[in-house]
C-alpha cells in the first residue's frame with residue numbers, strides 16, 4: 326500500500342506516490358510519469374542547474390517553460406518579494422502599491438514607441454485575454470461595434486484558457502477534447518515558416534510576402550469591419566522559433582494600419598531578452614498597438630504578466646466613468662510580483678544579460694548548424710537568440726515526420742536526461758531555450774549532450 330497523508334518533504338518515494346495519486350502535472354499524466362520513474366522533484370538550484378530529489382543535477386535547457394531568464398537562486402529577487410509581502414501583501418481596491426506603479430513606469434521606459442500603460446495579470450494566458458478584450462473595447466468605444474474577430478496563426482500558442490486556446494494551434498496541444506470551436510471569433514492564417522511555407526513560398530522572402538498577403542486576404546474575406554485584432558509572436562516558439570523572412574513585419578504593420586486592425590504582439594516568451602533584444606518588437610523593428618508579456622518579466626519568481634498599450638489605445642479608456650476599461654482580476658498589479666519584476670529587470674540591466682543572450686544565441690546557432698551536417702534526422706535548424714529548435718524528420722527530401730508511435734521525442738528526452746539535460750521534447754521539435762545567463766562553456770556542454778543524444782537515437786532507429 327502506498328503511504329497516505331502529506332508526505333515529508335525529504336521522502337522521494339512518498340512524494341512521487343502522492344504526486345501519482347493527487348496531482349495533475351500540466352500536459353502529462355500520472356501513469357505515464359510513473360512509468361518514467363515519476364515527475365522530477367527539484368530541491369535545490371543555482372544558475373542554470375537544479376538538483377533532483379534523487380541527488381542528480383540537471384541543466385535546465387528550456388528555462389522551466391521559457392521563463393527562467395536570469396536563472397535559479399537569485400537572492401535579491403526572493404528578498405524583494407519577501408520585503409514586499411511583509412509590508413503590504415496586496416493593495417486594496419482602487420489603489421496601487423509603489424512597486425506596481427514603479428514597474429508600470431519602468432515598462433513604459435523599456436518598451437518601444439508610445440507603449441506606455443500596463444494592465445497587470447498573473448500570467449501569459451491572462452495577458453492575451455486582457456489584450457484581446459482591450460482591443461475589442463477600444464473599437465467599441467470608438468463606435469466600431471462590429472469588430473470582434475481575432476486573426477492568429479496556425480502553429481502559434483497563446484494560452485490555455487477557454488478564450489485563448491482557440492488562437493493559433495500548437496502541434497503538441499491538440500484541442501480535440503474541447504470542441505466545438507466557439508463560433509464567435511477566431512480566424513487562422515499560416516505561419517511564416519520558410520521550411521514549410523503553407524502558401525508555396527520558395528525562400529524566406531517569398532514566404533514572408535505570401536504570409537503577409539494571407540493576412541490581408543483574411544481581413545478582406547471576413548470584412549475589415551468585423552476584425553478586431555491580429556495576434557502573433559514576433560518569433561513563434563511551438564515550431565522551434567519561427568523567424569519570418571524579410572519584409573513580413575513591416576508589411577503586417579501596414580496592413581493592420583490600413584484596415585484599422587489592432588496589432589497585438591504576444592511577447593510572453595520573446596519579452597525581456599530571449600531574442601538578444603529587450604523585446605521581440607525591437608528584434609523585428611515594428612511596434613505593436615498592444616504587447617502581452619509574462620514569464621521573463623519575473624523570471625518565474627512570481628506568476629506575473631501584463632498587457633501594455635500605446636498611448637492612442639490607452640487614452641480611449643481615460644476621462645470619465647463611462648471610459649473605464651471594464652476588466653479586472655483580483656490580483657491585478659500584485660505588488661510582490663511587481664517587486665520581483667523590478668529586481669529581475671535590474672539584474673537584466675546590471676549583468677548585460679540581453680547582450681549575453683545575443684552572443685550565446687549565435688554560438689548555439691553555429692553548433693546546431695554544424696550538427697545538421699552530421700545528423701540526417703535534422704530537417705531544419707531555426708530560431709534566434711536563445712529560442713532555437715531543430716525540426717526532426719524521417720526523410721529530408723520529403724520532410725516527412727516520424728510516425729508518433731516510433732517515439733522519437735521520448736527517446737530523445739530520455740537520452741538527454743541520461744546526460745543531465747532537462748528537456749521534454751514535444752512531437753517533432755527539439756527546442757533549446759536555456760536561461761539567458763548561460764555561459765559559453767555551458768552552451769558547449771548542452772550542444773555536446775544534444776549531439777551525443779541525437780547519435781544515440783539515430784542508432785536506435787537504424788538511421
Ligand SMILES: Cc1ncc(COP(=O)(O)O)c(C=O)c1O
Nearest residue numbers: 448449450451482483484593594
Ligand atoms: C507565447 C505564449 N503565449 C501565452 C502563453 C500562456 O502563458 P501562461 O501559461 O503563463 O498562461 C504561453 C505559455 O507557454 C506562450 O508561450
